[in-house]
Amino acid sequence: MDSATLGRLAEQYPWSSWVVWDDSFPDDDCVEECPERLFEFVQNHAEMLTGETVFVGLNRSDDLPAPFSNFHAPTRTHYDYRLKEFVQDGGLRRLHGAYMTDLVDEVDADSHNVDATDEDVAVLLEQLQLLGADEYHLICFGNDPFDALVEYFDVDVSAHPPELRCATVALDGLMLHLYRVWFYGLYGANQDKVAVLERQLQTLNEQVV
Template sequence: MDVSTLETLRDEYPTSSWALWSSDFPSEGCIEESPGRLYEFIKRNQDRLRPSIVLLSLNPSTQLPSDYQNFHSTEPKHRNDQFRDFVEDADLGGAYMTDLVERIVDANSGNVDPTPDDVEHFFEQLDLLDQETYHILCFHEKVFQTLMNYYDSRERELNHDIRAFRAVQGGVRLECYRVWFHANWGANRDKIPALRNQLTFLSSEIIGDELADLSRWVE
């Protein structure tokens, strides 16, 4: 993999990250507590990265992350260990992860309204990943609706209450799916088993064993 691409994503896109966690996460002393160690861990596991699969949330909730620490906080309130379990159990490890709206740090999604500029900022990251097809899993209704409206696409229904649409931009194919938000709790806690089913279905029946074209990333 081209290390310069990893460095560019890390340095220029604070919410960028990868669906890789150490076996000790989120225990005290795990490598995720150190930005430098986390980055080296990801570099050592380059062959496990799958940039054609994108896990896309809305925005950072409490602070703007950096150095691939998004989705890797060890604080219990973020429930990132639960998210890791969802991803790994569905065999989606190695996916690229980021937020659509990088510019707003707010735990209340009602205060976050994505714009076309946010979509274009997101697509800059896809350009760096340099894949022909992307499977984009949207973990918030606003994320899905914003992308669908931007591309003026029509929605279709899949199993397990998954909504989806297809689009093409600059010859790149986008397969987008709306799934339940991974940090649901309280009144929405019943969505957690449903999310597991959604991710498993997409991984096994839709994405399957499709792997990214890594030839352009090889040093």
């Protein structure tokens, strides 16, 4: 990934980020504790970054202190560390270095208050255009972003183990493969889905992406 594209993404879509974390994340002295250092940190890993795979959340729950700090909260209360453990520490090389973004540019800790619009999908497509590929694998965390994209593109959904929902979108010069995986921040009664998410990511890394 070239520096010019990284700079444009950081400026135009500051809620975006990349599937790469400091090895010590989320513990003390990790780079993520100084968010202003994240852009340089990402630049230093530019050779491993790929835009063909994109992780898509619904929206962020907090204001972001700096570009590329989304999905990188240095605390175990936000559960971002689970993604690092599953992908980076888990050796999922095809997912490591992927692009990350939220479908909706809105801050709200309660996702039930957030509704994706056609404009939000258009902004996502702008990001994909900037990334420059003609085929993408969009891995959506939870049903909300996945369902919003399925409704927008009006495509059929199929189910595959382990508890994956999938759809394919064919546009002029652009192919989108959509996948619903479970949200990494689940807890309590839904805690069992976190282990399923780990298997889902392993499956996508090995068989699909």
